[in-house]
Amino acid sequence: MRLTASLAAGAALLLTVGEPAAAQVRSALTLGTGLEPATATSSAGAWAFRPALRLGGELAGGTVDGHLAGLLDGGWTGEVRATGHVRFDLGRPFFLTTSVAGEVGRLADAMSVTRVGTAARLDAEVGSWGGWLRVSTEQANGIDHATPVVGLGAGSSVNLGTLRLSVSSSANRYLDRAFTSTPVGDSVVVLMRESRPRTYLQGELAADWAHRLLRVQVAVGARFAQTEGADNTWARATAEVPLDRRLSVVGAFGKHPGVPEQGLDGRHFARAGLRVRLLGGGDAAAGARVVVPDGTLVTEPAGSAHLIRVVARDAGVVEITGDLTDWSPLLLDRSEDGLWETTLPLQPGFYRVAIRIDGGAWTAPAGLPSVPDEFGGRVGALVVN
Amino acid sequence: MTSVRAAQIALLLLVIAAGTLAAQDARLPDRLGAQVAARIQVIVDSARAAGLPTEPLVQKALEGASKNVAPDRIVETVRSLRARLAAARDALGRDTPGADLTAAATALYAGTTTETLRRMQAARPGRPLALPFAVLADLVQQGVAVDTAAALMHDLTSAGVSDADLAQLLLLVQQDVRAGAPPVAAATTRAQGVLARVGRGEWSPP
Numbered sequence: 001m002r003l004t005a006s007l008a009a010g011a012a013l014l015l016t017v018g019e020p021a022a023a024q025v026r027s028a029l030t031l032g033t034g035l036e037p038a039t040a041t042s043s044a045g046a047w048a049f050r051p052a053l054r055l056g057g058e059l060a061g062g063t064v065d066g067h068l069a070g071l072l073d074g075g076w077t078g079e080v081r082a083t084g085h086v087r088f089d090l091g092r093p094f095f096l097t098t099s100v101a102g103e104v105g106r107l108a109d110a111m112s113v114t115r116v117g118t119a120a121r122l123d124a125e126v127g128s129w130g131g132w133l134r135v136s137t138e139q140a141n142g143i144d145h146a147t148p149v150v151g152l153g154a155g156s157s158v159n160l161g162t163l164r165l166s167v168s169s170s171a172n173r174y175l176d177r178a179f180t181s182t183p184v185g186d187s188v189v190v191l192m193r194e195s196r197p198r199t200y201l202q203g204e205l206a207a208d209w210a211h212r213l214l215r216v217q218v219a220v221g222a223r224f225a226q227t228e229g230a231d232n233t234w235a236r237a238t239a240e241v242p243l244d245r246r247l248s249v250v251g252a253f254g255k256h257p258g259v260p261e262q263g264l265d266g267r268h269f270a271r272a273g274l275r276v277r278l279l280g281g282g283d284a285a286a287g288a289r290v291v292v293p294d295g296t297l298v299t300e301p302a303g304s305a306h307l308i309r310v311v312a313r314d315a316g317v318v319e320i321t322g323d324l325t326d327w328s329p330l331l332l333d334r335s336e337d338g339l340w341e342t343t344l345p346l347q348p349g350f351y352r353v354a355i356r357i358d359g360g361a362w363t364a365p366a367g368l369p370s371v372p373d374e375f376g377g378r379v380g381a382l383v384v385n
Numbered sequence: 386m387t388s389v390r391a392a393q394i395a396l397l398l399l400v401i402a403a404g405t406l407a408a409q410d411a412r413l414p415d416r417l418g419a420q421v422a423a424r425i426q427v428i429v430d431s432a433r434a435a436g437l438p439t440e441p442l443v444q445k446a447l448e449g450a451s452k453n454v455a456p457d458r459i460v461e462t463v464r465s466l467r468a469r470l471a472a473a474r475d476a477l478g479r480d481t482p483g484a485d486l487t488a489a490a491t492a493l494y495a496g497t498t499t500e501t502l503r504r505m506q507a508a509r510p511g512r513p514l515a516l517p518f519a520v521l522a523d524l525v526q527q528g529v530a531v532d533t534a535a536a537l538m539h540d541l542t543s544a545g546v547s548d549a550d551l552a553q554l555l556l557l558v559q560q561d562v563r564a565g566a567p568p569v570a571a572a573t574t575r576a577q578g579v580l581a582r583v584g585r586g587e588w589s590p591p
């Protein structure tokens with residue numbers, strides 16, 4: 001492996017359709033340097049210049065995104081992924097999500113991989129704790145591989161203030177197609193191709209920590225049983241430091257896990273760069289008469305659930321609590337351009353909520369009626385019709 | 386024979402106990418302790434028997450626990466909320482949705498009256514009232530006199546102002562107040578603007 005330098009440029013298109021229908025266009029440019037694998041099946045590095053174009057779109061209940069990169073030697077890599085999902089409220093605290101997904105990729109060695117499948121996931125969410133079970137079935141085509149894959153997974157996560165810890169595990173079963181040799185006499189060897197069912201177990205521990213402007217994610221994972229080679233462990237660390245609303249410093253390093261059912265080895269990587277958001281996001285719409293301040297909460301339907309967004313442009317951590325979380329703090333996920341969000345299965349009703357930014361005091365979010373909490377404070381009144 | 390009767394009684398007690406346990410909300414003892422939870426549960430059970438929504442009562446208790454409020458005050462606050470839910474239901478009718486009742490109870494706590502709630506309901510028949518009630522509570526909370534806020538909301542609901550317009554109105558009022566405007570001036574001015582937009586520009590402040 002050698003140290004490499006790369007330059008990547010990207011643009012993103014995000015279409016959001018809500019109630020009423022609306023569309024947003026977002027784009028981003030990323031310039032960076034890092035260690036990139038020279039081939040699809042090894043970790044060997046090479047200097048690379050990779051102008052890249054990324055396109056993505058999102059509808060309620062589905063996403064699609066793609067990536068196209070040109071290499072210095074004239075080759076190119078690319079991938080397109082699409083998912084669709086439907087989430088069902090089974091009554092608190094259980095939710096069922098069914099999904100279909102497809103992926104087509106072209107690797108550095110001009111080899112292609114495809115993957116398509118469906119999955120069902122049962123979630124239980126109680127306050128700051130969440131747990132899930134997942135079953136999936138896929139068809140994975142890789143390097144000299146084409147196999148069905150059946151997976152069973154489970155995981156759990158807990159929010160501890162600014163720290164989110166999660167653990168996940170899965171068992172996957174697939175057919176490993178390999179050539180075996182049978183000697184005949186002294187010099188003749190007959191090669192036979194056979195399919196052998198294999199199963200591997202893997203688990204991953206992850207921590208997501210945010211403080212002020214810094215957000216860091218670290219993860220370690222391991223795989224057990226019936227896989228060959230030394231690629232049965234992996235780890236990665238990523239960080240993002242927003243410099244302002246448009247500009248972030250991003251960095252990541254570690255090792256991706258291999259994909260045995262597609263014949264892909266684990267690969268080391270390291271990247272650092274600047275991300276510039278060019279369009280979309282936090283700018284107030286032209287002609288708008290209302291200035292949207294930090295701490296404003298808005299909701300919109302998202303399938304059978306509701307997407308809750310809080311505007312907090314320079315925040316490092318944003319939490320929400322209230323009737324919708326049984327008054328347990330819930331850490332919101334950082335989204336694009338100063339938005340923090342989560343999706344909750346809300347029935348029509350009247351919910352009292354409060355938000356906390358960067359560990360400060362709990363306050364009634366702007367944009368909602370502020371009503372007395374009957375304990376000497378105020379909360380926001382969220383009405384879902 | 387005696388043993389059969391004893392077994393029947395034991396079975397009956399078991400069924401009753403199971404029914405009682407099933408009706409208890411497991412969230413309460415987890416967050417409040419068994420003793421306080423039992424006191425809250427009595428209030429919740431009485432609300433259920435009266436046909437009132439119980440989830441707001443449970444949430445109020447959980448909220449108190451999350452804010453480290455003294456147990457006696459939590460119990461008293463839940464009891465007070467149950468009484469206001471009943472008053473709101475009596476004023477608005479048995480078929481009133483739970484969200485409207487909860488918002489109405491909040492407006493009552495803020496200082497409005499059941500007569501105001503009835504007038505707003507009459508001005509907006511068959512439509513959700515939770516947001517108008519919540520905006521009313523907000524205006525009162527910001528310092529607008531109860532009578533003024535009630536008159537404003539009555540005129541807005543009478544004019545058929547939508548929830549989206551009410552939400553916009555609220556944003557504008559909050560924006561004006563942040564900029565230093567007196568709440569009553571912000572509320573009346575912005576309400577006039579909304580009424581003018583929906584064709585009721587003749588509105589005048591009370």
